[in-house]
Amino acid sequence: MPSASVTRIGVTPPHRNDFGVIGSRLGFLLHLADVAHMRVIQDMLGEIGLTATRATALAYIRANPGCGQTELGRALEINRASTMEMVNALALVGAVERRSGRDKRSNALFVTAVGEALFNQFDEISIKVDEGITATLTSDEAQLLARLLCNIRGTAARHNSI
Amino acid sequence: MPSASVTRIGVTPPHRNDFGVIGSRLGFLLHLADVAHMRVIQDMLGEIGLTATRATALAYIRANPGCGQTELGRALEINRASTMEMVNALALVGAVERRSGRDKRSNALFVTAVGEALFNQFDEISIKVDEGITATLTSDEAQLLARLLCNIRGTAARHNSI
DNA sequence: TATTGTTATACTCTATAACTATA
DNA sequence: TATAGTTATAGAGTATAACAATA
Numbered sequence: 001m002p003s004a005s006v007t008r009i010g011v012t013p014p015h016r017n018d019f020g021v022i023g024s025r026l027g028f029l030l031h032l033a034d035v036a037h038m039r040v041i042q043d044m045l046g047e048i049g050l051t052a053t054r055a056t057a058l059a060y061i062r063a064n065p066g067c068g069q070t071e072l073g074r075a076l077e078i079n080r081a082s083t084m085e086m087v088n089a090l091a092l093v094g095a096v097e098r099r100s101g102r103d104k105r106s107n108a109l110f111v112t113a114v115g116e117a118l119f120n121q122f123d124e125i126s127i128k129v130d131e132g133i134t135a136t137l138t139s140d141e142a143q144l145l146a147r148l149l150c151n152i153r154g155t156a157a158r159h160n161s162i
Numbered sequence: 163m164p165s166a167s168v169t170r171i172g173v174t175p176p177h178r179n180d181f182g183v184i185g186s187r188l189g190f191l192l193h194l195a196d197v198a199h200m201r202v203i204q205d206m207l208g209e210i211g212l213t214a215t216r217a218t219a220l221a222y223i224r225a226n227p228g229c230g231q232t233e234l235g236r237a238l239e240i241n242r243a244s245t246m247e248m249v250n251a252l253a254l255v256g257a258v259e260r261r262s263g264r265d266k267r268s269n270a271l272f273v274t275a276v277g278e279a280l281f282n283q284f285d286e287i288s289i290k291v292d293e294g295i296t297a298t299l300t301s302d303e304a305q306l307l308a309r310l311l312c313n314i315r316g317t318a319a320r321h322n323s324i
Numbered sequence: 325t326a327t328t329g330t331t332a333t334a335c336t337c338t339a340t341a342a343c344t345a346t347a
Numbered sequence: 348t349a350t351a352g353t354t355a356t357a358g359a360g361t362a363t364a365a366c367a368a369t370a
Contacts (some may be wrong), residue, residue: 017178018222020219022218022221022288022349023221026296026304026307026308027313030192030195033196035239036319037314040322044318045325046229053334053337059181060180060181068188080249080351080353081352081355091207103350106346106351121215123290132321133314133317134188136313142188145188146186148298150297151199152195153194154298156294160201231328240360240362241363243330243361244360246329247360263328268327269328
C-alpha cells in the first residue's frame with residue numbers, strides 16, 4: 001500500500017495503556033486497529049523487499065497498465081517528486097518499466113515479469129492478513145465492516161476536499 | 163495521537179482509482195478509512211499546533227500523571243530517544259512539565275495549565291471528528307464497529323508480539 | 325547488570341521549488 | 348500557459364548506538 005503516516009498509539013506493555021476519554025473514541029479505535037494491522041503488513045512486506053506504498057503502487061500500475069506517473073501519484077496521494085522516487089525504487093528492482101507514453105512528455109508504466117511475481121507474493125500476504133481479520137468476524141460482520149469503512153472514508157474524504 | 167505511519171492510498175481524482183483485487187480487501191479498506199480520517203485529524207490539530215502523536219502523548223500524561231518517559235514511550239510505541247524529543251516539544255510550548263520522579267534516574271511528567279487548555283482543544287476536535295464518523299452510522303452500528311476494531315487490533319497485536 | 329534519561333547521528337518518506345521539454 | 352517528468356534540497360518523524368547517572 002502507498003504510504004502516508006499511520007500515527008501510532010500505545011500497545012506494548014508494560015504501560016498503563018490508558019488515554020482517558022480519548023481512548024473510547026471511534027476514530028482512536030480505528031487508528032489503533034489500522035496501526036496494528038499496518039505493522040503486520042509492513043513486517044511481512046519487508047520480507048519480500050516491499051514497503052506498503054510500493055506494493056500499492058505495484059497494484060495500481062498492474063490494474064492500470066500504461067498509466068503515467070502523475071496519475072499514479074494522484075492515486076497514491078503523493079506528489080510528482082515523491083512518485084518519481086517511488087517509481088525509481090520499483091524500476092531499480094526491475095518490477096516496473098517506463099516506456100514511452102501517449103505523448104513525448106509522459107511515461108507509460110508497466111509491471112514486468114519480475115513485478116508480476118512480486119505482486120503475487122504481495123497478494124498472498126494481503127490475503128493472509130485479511131484472513132486474520134475476518135477470522136474474528138462472521139461474514140455478515142465482515143460485509144458490514146466493509147460498508148462502514150467505506151462510509152468513514154467517504155465522509156472524511158469529503159471533509160478533506162473542502 | 164502518537165504517530166506511526168499511516169500508509170497512503172489513492173483518493174483524489176482524476177485517476178482511475180483501481181487497485182485491482184487488493185482494492186476489496188478489508189485491510190485495505192481499513193487503511194483507506196484511517197488515512198482519510200487521520201488527514202482530517204492532523205489538519206485540525208495543526209490549527210492548534212499539535213501533531214497526532216503529541217496530542218496522544220498529552221492525553222496519556224494527563225490520564226497518567228507522574229508517568230515516566232520510558233512508560234510514555236512504551237504507550238506510544240516509540241523508543242526512548244523519540245520520546246525524548248516529543249516530550250521536549252510539549253515542554254517547549256509549556257504543555258508538559260518534567261518533575262523529579264520516584265528515583266533519581268526518572269522524570270515524572272505532568273500536564274500544566276497550558277497543557278490542560280490545549281488538551282481541551284484537542285478533545286473538542288476529537289469529539290467533532292467522531293461525530294462525523296458516527297453521523298453515518300446507527301448507534302448499533304457504532305457499537306459493533308467499536309467491537310470489531312478492537313478485535314482487529316487485538317488479533318494484529320498478538321501477531322506483532324510473537 | 326539493568327534501567328532512565330540523554331545526545332549525536334542517520335535513515336525513510338514526503339514536500340517545495342525550480343528547471344526542461346513538450347503540449 | 349499548462350502539463351509531465353525530473354532534480355536538488357529540506358523537513359518531520361523515527362531509529363540505532365553510545366554515554367552518564369542511578370538502581
